[in-house]
Amino acid sequence: MEEGSVSVDQIERQWGIINSLCQRRRTTIDELAEEYGVSQKTIKRDLDKLSTKFPVVEYKEGRQKYWSLIPGFKNVPPIIFLPTELYALSECTRFLKSMGEPFLRSTLESINHKIKATFDQGKLESFENLRRIFSVNLSAAKDYSAKREFLGQLFTAASEQRRVEIGYQGLKDDKPIVRKVDPYRLWYRDGSVYLVGLCHLREKIRMFAVDRITLLNLTKENFLIPQDFDFEAYTEHAFNVMIEDPVHVKIRFSPEIARYIEEREWHPSQKTKKQKDGSLLLELTVGGTLEIKRWVLSFGPQAEVLEPEALVEEIRADLENMRQIYAPKIMQKKMG
Structure with missing residues (x-):
């Protein structure tokens, strides 16, 4: 400096x-x-x-x-926050801290100090009342305190467009594989942080879970993000985080759960249609079938996949495997 x-x-x-x-x-x-x-x-x-x-x-x-x-000095004009705005800021900083405060620690502390500096007794009481009546559950977020240094390096690399060398162990890998990556974007999704960038080993844009990165080195090599790369377009079909070819899916939900499904947006592409018997048809276009299959199975017999046939067969195979696991135990219990 x-x-x-x-x-x-x-x-x-x-x-x-x-x-x-x-x-x-x-x-x-x-x-x-x-x-x-x-x-x-x-x-x-x-x-x-x-x-x-x-x-x-x-x-x-x-x-x-x-x-x-000195007495009589006119106050510095304050930043005016409503109690609800203060609460929203406070919850955002708590949310980011739940990730282990990777590279925003000083910023979070600054925000907290500014929030406190705006409090008078009335606002303080309103703020505490909001905390009493409205809760935000952050338990699903992973703790990234052990990856704080990696996140800071990735933030720097993406900002300065510097290539990184990472060791990455995917779920099916026996050991970490070293590769060079051009970090385009850090993406927080459903409690996890992902690195999106060009993988030089596979020569294609890939996504890496930061918690599976075992080593990371910033290189002196720079890169340019292609002008035609659109992050929103890249992730638009992901039902959760998996980036695969889009598949059109049609699901029928029973009347007992139809309202619950209709009340929520599960994916930007979704379309719903009520049926005369009270059931609900949900259509959406998502990346691949693995994540949507797991979601459908979570509703048990109250959800039935109608299209595509390949997904119907996948679910049938999974159910048959489950039957083979649980059926002997059920028989033993009946005979005992």
């Missing part, structure tokens, strides 16, 4: 300190150091810098030193 320059972290921290001083009568260096997670010396330098622009003063009461704004 050049001499005399100020980092973004410094600016955000000093902005937060001056707003904190506007909200409270006084504070100490120890309190601010603990709040912002930096040393007392850093806070002292911040206060000295702020005192050249704002009427920030230091005074003593007994042996304790305090910092405050």
Whole structure:
């Protein structure tokens, strides 16, 4: 960093300190150091810098030193947030932290400090009331704390368009396979983070689960993303995350579950049609059949695949395999 320059972290921290001083009568260096997670010396330098622009003063009461704004100073114009907006921001930061705070830690802390700096007693009570009556469950998200360094490197590589060398062990691989990848995009989907990019080993665009990357090195090689690459088009048919050739699927749901299916958007391509007997037809075009098959099976006898015939046969084969697993146990139980 050049001499005399100020980092973004410094600016955000000093902005937060001056707003904190506007909200409270006084504070100490120890309190601010603990709040912002930096040393007392850093806070002292911040206060000295702020005192050249704002009427920030230091005074003593007994042996304790305090910092405050001089009485009568007009508050720094606050950022106005509704309690619902504060709650949404707070939940977003909690969500990202659930991923292990990979490369957004300082940003998340800055957001939290800004949220706190806007609180008055009324907003605080409204905020706590929202937390009491509305809950967000993040239990499905994976913990990426062990992959924090990898995520940071991938973020840098994608931003600077630098090729990476990774060791990747797919579900069917006996050991990691080393390959070079041009990282186009990091994609968060259903609790997991995926790397989407050009795999030089397979010479095609592939998707890699970050938690299955065993080693990662940034190379000095740069790359260009093809102008015709469209991430939204690449992922549009994915029912979940699998990228395969699109397949048109038609499913009949029983009357008992028809309303539940109709109430939700399961895929952007879906079309529904109510039947006279109360059942529901759902049609959608998805990538491959594996993910949609697992989803259909989760509804048991309340879902029947009508098309394509290949998917119907896959489900029949799976059910027969299940029957062979469970039928002997059922017979033993009846005979016992």
